[in-house]
Amino acid sequence: EAQVTQNPRYLITVTGKKLTVTCSQNMNHEYMSWYRQDPGLGLRQIYYSMNVEVTDKGDVPEGYKVSRKEKRNFPLILESPSPNQTSLYFCASNDRTSEAFFGQGTRLTVV
Amino acid sequence: DAKTTQPPSMDCAEGRAANLPCNHSTISGNEYVYWYRQIHSQGPQYIIHGLKNNETNEMASLIITEDRKSSTLILPHATLRDTAVYYCIVRVANAGGTSYGKLTFGQGTILTVHP
Numbered sequence: 001e002a003q004v005t006q007n008p009r010y011l012i013t014v015t016g017k018k019l020t021v022t023c024s025q026n027m028n029h030e031y032m033s034w035y036r037q038d039p040g041l042g043l044r045q046i047y048y049s050m051n052v053e054v055t056d057k058g059d060v061p062e063g064y065k066v067s068r069k070e071k072r073n074f075p076l077i078l079e080s081p082s083p084n085q086t087s088l089y090f091c092a093s094n095d096r097t098s099e100a101f102f103g104q105g106t107r108l109t110v111v
Numbered sequence: 112d113a114k115t116t117q118p119p120s121m122d123c124a125e126g127r128a129a130n131l132p133c134n135h136s137t138i139s140g141n142e143y144v145y146w147y148r149q150i151h152s153q154g155p156q157y158i159i160h161g162l163k164n165n166e167t168n169e170m171a172s173l174i175i176t177e178d179r180k181s182s183t184l185i186l187p188h189a190t191l192r193d194t195a196v197y198y199c200i201v202r203v204a205n206a207g208g209t210s211y212g213k214l215t216f217g218q219g220t221i222l223t224v225h226p
Binding site (some may be wrong): 004035043058101102107 | 145147152153154157214219
């Protein structure tokens with residue numbers, strides 16, 4: 001089954017404590033992206049990757065890092081989380097001919 | 112990518128057709144119209160897309176006007192499980208490069224299907 005898997009689904013952490021949200025896809029897609037969703041602001045792209053070792057900033061990249069060492073994985077790293085990064089996060093993947101597939105989301109709370 | 116305009120909310124009776132409009136008056140010739148929906152706080156789900164011809168799949172139909180400045184997503188027999196936020200997105204699909212990796216979401220239309 002075509003799938004994008006994010007972990008964890010829910011996370012509560014404290015300000016400044018580094019965390020990583022993992023994302024994995026099983027469709028051999030070239031493109032992977034991270035979005036955050038906030039009330040009234042909709043879904044906004046954080047970072048995207050066009051292939052292994054190729055990443056670029058989206059609309060709201062501040063405070064986030066990503067890496068793409070393998071085609072299937074695209075982790076989102078918060079080096080020093082702050083309360084304004086409390087949000088619902090989605091990972092997505094697609095290739096040139098397919099629609100985007102989204103993960104089930106990670107609800108992050110930073111206190 | 113072109114901007115889209117959708118009504119903020121719509122209601123539909125269960126079993127009836129739901130017709131969700133979208134305006135995209137600045138769409139370019141190489142931009143497709145995509146529809147996604149998001150049920151509660153789940154990940155967005157692809158529904159359908161098209162360039163200029165009407166399209167139909169097992170979920171819905173997409174009607175694009177001849178001038179391509181607007182489109183309508185049709186759920187032929189809405190059920191309670193179709194209650195969701197529906198997003199209309201236009202994006203370049205054949206230009207290569209970064210365009211494939213980004214979807215620009217607006218506020219969408221909250222569709223409520225009632226018994």
